Amino acid sequence: MSSRSSAELFKRAQELLPGGVNSPVRAFKGVGGTPVFFQSGSGSRMRSVEGKEYLDYVGSWGPLILGHTHPRVVEAIEAAARSGTSFGAPAPAEVALAERICGSLPSVEMLRMVNSGTEATMSAIRLARGFTGRDKILKFAGCYHGHSDSLLVKAGSGAQTLGVPDSAGVSRDVAANTLTVEYNDLENFKSVMEREGAKIACVIVEPVAGNMGVVPPSESFLQELRSECSRHGALLIFDEVMTGYRVAWGGAQLRYGIRPDITTLGKVIGGGLPVGAYGAGKELMGWIAPNGPVYQAGTLSGNPLAMAAGIATLDVLKEPGVYDRLEAISARLADGLAAGAKAQGIPVRVQRVGSMLTLFFSSFAVKNLQGAKQSDGKAFSRYFHAMLEQGVYLPPSAYEAWFVSLAHSEEDVDRTLAAHAVALKKVSEAA
Numbered sequence: 001m002s003s004r005s006s007a008e009l010f011k012r013a014q015e016l017l018p019g020g021v022n023s024p025v026r027a028f029k030g031v032g033g034t035p036v037f038f039q040s041g042s043g044s045r046m047r048s049v050e051g052k053e054y055l056d057y058v059g060s061w062g063p064l065i066l067g068h069t070h071p072r073v074v075e076a077i078e079a080a081a082r083s084g085t086s087f088g089a090p091a092p093a094e095v096a097l098a099e100r101i102c103g104s105l106p107s108v109e110m111l112r113m114v115n116s117g118t119e120a121t122m123s124a125i126r127l128a129r130g131f132t133g134r135d136k137i138l139k140f141a142g143c144y145h146g147h148s149d150s151l152l153v154k155a156g157s158g159a160q161t162l163g164v165p166d167s168a169g170v171s172r173d174v175a176a177n178t179l180t181v182e183y184n185d186l187e188n189f190k191s192v193m194e195r196e197g198a199k200i201a202c203v204i205v206e207p208v209a210g211n212m213g214v215v216p217p218s219e220s221f222l223q224e225l226r227s228e229c230s231r232h233g234a235l236l237i238f239d240e241v242m243t244g245y246r247v248a249w250g251g252a253q254l255r256y257g258i259r260p261d262i263t264t265l266g267k268v269i270g271g272g273l274p275v276g277a278y279g280a281g282k283e284l285m286g287w288i289a290p291n292g293p294v295y296q297a298g299t300l301s302g303n304p305l306a307m308a309a310g311i312a313t314l315d316v317l318k319e320p321g322v323y324d325r326l327e328a329i330s331a332r333l334a335d336g337l338a339a340g341a342k343a344q345g346i347p348v349r350v351q352r353v354g355s356m357l358t359l360f361f362s363s364f365a366v367k368n369l370q371g372a373k374q375s376d377g378k379a380f381s382r383y384f385h386a387m388l389e390q391g392v393y394l395p396p397s398a399y400e401a402w403f404v405s406l407a408h409s410e411e412d413v414d415r416t417l418a419a420h421a422v423a424l425k426k427v428s429e430a431a
């Protein structure tokens with residue numbers, strides 16, 4: 001156990017790391033207060049440096065679908081580590097993980113391992129631009145695809161929807177090549193495709209949005225993206241970094257029956273170690289170095305430890321009944337959260353696909369980023385802290401997904417719902 005408290009560690013961390021963290025969302029800026037520092041995880045729980053145990057619904061932002069320190073994953077990593085952490089040369093485990101992914105995603109005949117979701121989407125976009133010879137890309141407001149320059153872009157003003165930087169340091173001319181449309185807004189999507197389609201290399205989408213909170217695709221949204229991209233010769237990229245092996249075995253493309261041209265993956269396929277991947281049909285992937293002209297590389301891509309963790313994770317997920325159990329426990333949680341809010345007359349929308357969900361303080365269904373932003377962020381912050389006090393660790397932002405794991409039990413859900421009732425009362429009292 002660390003001798004220093006979270007507050008002491010955070011104070012020191014802020015002298016060494018921007019915001020005291022290695023990824024911004026962890027700094028609690030979305031909810032206020034001081035981040036909790038954790039020293040261990042086990043199953044559905046984490047233990048803080050103060051020794052307090054929390055029920056964890058962050059799950060490392062998605063990778064830990066089996067829960068923390070699953071024995072099969074830990075043993076696989078330990079065994080791999082004993083043989084070597086990295087060879088900088090091909091190794092059997094890369095083939096083994098690629099076989100599992102290509103064997104479960106019909107649209108992915110070939111893939112390339114990278115080290116993060118950001119690398120996966122950045123490389124997928126470069127592939128689309130290389131293959132089509134086009135420069136423009138189209139994304140959807142509220143979807144997050146990692147922090148490469150072309151994707152840190154928001155809609156500019158005016159009908160052109162030409163992008164403007166969404167971060168300092170992104171050059172305007174890079175941003176200008178990124179078009180942005182509201183998620184689930186097919187009318188605007190189609191008109192932009194009509195006008196710009198011939199210049200668009202790819203359309204990149206979270207098939208289930210998770211980065212504005214969980215926002216499912218409307219009825220025909222994904223199918224229309226598919227047909228419009230085919231019509232205009234643009235490639236459809238499903239960014240399944242979050243949804244891959246989360247919302248179904250394989251991912252959203254199998255759940256919704258849509259065949260993207262390129263798929264990006266991350267999180268679950270690394271089992272908690274740094275992994276990303278992008279994959280497509282053989283013709284497209286043939287454009288990737290060393291066989292093709294699109295360059296992409298990585299020192300630790302496909303490293304043995306991450307491969308071992310990913311293989312172990314997918315092998316557990318493939319066992320019979322796993323997704324049924326995830327569905328049942330996630331539905332129990334989501335239904336209980338909604339019922340608890342209804343019982344107290346608090347307007348709440350719980351939006352869920354598989355084992356990813358978001359509780360919005362909103363009286364209407366959230367269909368896009370504007371809708372998400374209209375939800376009550378202050379109420380969420382109060383709720384977040386009231387849950388934290390009771391030992392339930394939620395994502396520290398109103399615009400993130402909660403992740404349920406195979407390790408979450410019915411007792412965990414009951415404990416969460418009891419804390420939920422108390423937290424909602426505190427939200428009402430403070431209103």
Ligand code: KE4
Nearest residue numbers: 023061116117118144145146211239241242
């Ligand atoms: P990474 O580069 O963080 O591995 O992946 C980027 C990424 C790409 N695509 C999707 C759909 C993603 O959700 C992500 C990363 N998700 C966030 C959670 N909202 C990671 C958490 C963080 O930024 O710390």
